[in-house]
Amino acid sequence: MLTHIVGSCGALALLSLTLGGDPVPANALLSAVAPVAVAQDPKPLPKVRIDYTMVKTLFGKDPASDEKAGPFGLGQARASTAEEVALGKALYHEKHLSKNGNLSCASCHDLANYGVDGKPTSPGTDGKNGDRNTPTTWNAFRHFRQFWDGRASTVEEQSSMPVMNPVEHGVADEAQLVAKMKEKAELVDGFKKAFPADADPVSVANFRLAVGAFERTLVTRSKWDEYLDGNQRALNNDELYGLKTFITVGCTTCHMTRLLGGNMYQKNGLLKPYAHLEDTGRMQVTKSEADKHFFKVPSLLNVEKTAPYCHDGKVATLEEAIKMMADIQLGKTLTDEELRGLVAFMKALTGKLPEEHAAAK
Numbered sequence: 266m267l268t269h270i271v272g273s274c275g276a277l278a279l280l281s282l283t284l285g286g287d288p289v290p291a292n293a294l295l296s297a298v299a300p301v302a303v304a305q306d307p308k309p310l311p312k313v314r315i316d317y318t319m320v321k322t323l324f325g326k327d328p329a330s331d332e333k334a335g336p337f338g339l340g341q342a343r344a345s346t347a348e349e350v351a352l353g354k355a356l357y358h359e360k361h362l363s364k365n366g367n368l369s370c371a372s373c374h375d376l377a378n379y380g381v382d383g384k385p386t387s388p389g390t391d392g393k394n395g396d397r398n399t400p401t402t403w404n405a406f407r408h409f410r411q412f413w414d415g416r417a418s419t420v421e422e423q424s425s426m427p428v429m430n431p432v433e434h435g436v437a438d439e440a441q442l443v444a445k446m447k448e449k450a451e452l453v454d455g456f457k458k459a460f461p462a463d464a465d466p467v468s469v470a471n472f473r474l475a476v477g478a479f480e481r482t483l484v485t486r487s488k489w490d491e492y493l494d495g496n497q498r499a500l501n502n503d504e505l506y507g508l509k510t511f512i513t514v515g516c517t518t519c520h521m522t523r524l525l526g527g528n529m530y531q532k533n534g535l536l537k538p539y540a541h542l543e544d545t546g547r548m549q550v551t552k553s554e555a556d557k558h559f560f561k562v563p564s565l566l567n568v569e570k571t572a573p574y575c576h577d578g579k580v581a582t583l584e585e586a587i588k589m590m591a592d593i594q595l596g597k598t599l600t601d602e603e604l605r606g607l608v609a610f611m612k613a614l615t616g617k618l619p620e621e622h623a624a625a626k
Contacts, residue, residue: 310506310606317497320508323517325493328409328528345478352455353479356472359452362428362445363390364435370427370476374402376483376622379570385578390435396544398578403616404566406481408527413560413576414547415530421477425469439469446472485567485616493523500613507610510603515595525565525614532559533576537593541579569612584608 356362357370373387374380380401386394397413405411406420417423427433428442436442446452446467453467459475460466491499500508511517522528530547533539539558547556560576574580580589587607591597599607617623 307605310503310602310609312502313506313509315505315509319512321493323512323521324523324525326523327407328522328524345474345481346459348455348459349475349478350482352452352459353475353477355452355455356446356476357479359449361449362434362436362442364437365390368434370402370424373399376402377618377624379403379567379618380405380483381571383572385573389430389433391432393432395432397576398573400563401567401571402480403483403485404524404527404564405483406477407484407524408561408564409529410561414550415561416550419477420480421473424473424476424480442469442472443467483622485618487566487616488613489566490523490616500610503606503609504613505610506602507606507608507613510606511610514591514597514599514603514607516590516607518595519562520565526562527564529562530556530559531562531594532557533593534558535594536596539575539593541575541577544576546576565611566614567616569615583611587611 357374360366360369360372362369368390373382375382380403381399385398386396387399388394400413411417411420411423412426417426425439425442428436429438436445446456456463456466456471456475460471463471488499488504511520519529519531520526533546534542542558545557547559547561548554550556568574569583572582574583574586580586584604587604588599591599
């Protein structure tokens with residue numbers, strides 16, 4: 266029998282193998298040729314039909330902008346130049362613009378890593394971590410507000426806030442930021458090219474405009490975009506099952522628009538308490554008890570790439586985040602099929618990074 270088993274694998278010579286001069290035991294030979302169990306893919310999810318007109322109504326547009334008139338509320342109406350974008354990119358990656366010269370926007374918002382650093386919270390220039398998870402800069406300008414608590418209207422307004430945050434970049438004030446920028450000849454030259462009409466172009470106002478111009482180029486497109494743009498075959502059945510589940514379970518209570526979020530504030534722990542309640546959220550901005558534990562609803566674009574999750578980064582996996590949100594926000598316990606479908610749908614929201622950023626570090 267042993268000869269037959271080994272011979273059937275084309276390995277009769279194994280019978281003469283020795284280990285350290287001793288014959289190899291027969292059970293070792295049997296073990297060597299034992300069949301290996303192969304994990305089977307789960308069966309496809311049930312076939313579904315989708316009301317495409319309803320999908321377009323729910324998700325067809327970006328969030329309504331909350332941008333205001335003024336120098337940093339110009340939004341998409343302001344046309345930027347290639348020189349401004351180039352300067353903004355340089356500023357985004359410049360570590361000199363931190364107290365200790367060791368931190369740039371890209372340190373935490375790594376564009377090659379979908380605009381995040383993969384940490385629950387990120388260390389600042391002195392090594393101390395902030396209180397909130399780093400949100401992605403990809404597609405950020407499309408949100409109705411900026412930051413978890415919505416304290417900035419636009420990416421332009423937002424851009425200088427981390428630089429002068431003592432826990433983040435640690436630059437003391439606007440005067441010190443200007444001084445630091447003027448210490449780098451290549452930055453000074455970039456400001457002159459980007460803002461040639463200004464007598465003294467190196468300014469915080471122009472810093473904001475340039476970084477904002479660059480961040481407004483950070484757009485990803487995925488199968489989800491193809492689907493919304495008319496290609497109803499862009500999503501496979503498992504992904505469509507997840508989309509239908511997303512709607513019927515009630516995820517659309519918060520995650521609306523083309524971004525599937527970035528469109529409103531919501532209480533974290535709407536129906537059941539969130540496990541970590543230290544952060545009062547938007548209340549820190551408004552000082553209103555009514556805003557306690559409210560945060561900007563995050564966009565789900567590229568969500569599979571931006572773990573860990575929630576404002577404090579304490580939810581490690583996408584599956585865990587989906588189940589928890591269904592529970593505490595909607596009061597729902599998902600079936601295995603619903604969870605599989607939702608994960609499949611959310612993975613279809615991942616867009617390919619442009620080559621120049623995918624390779625950058």
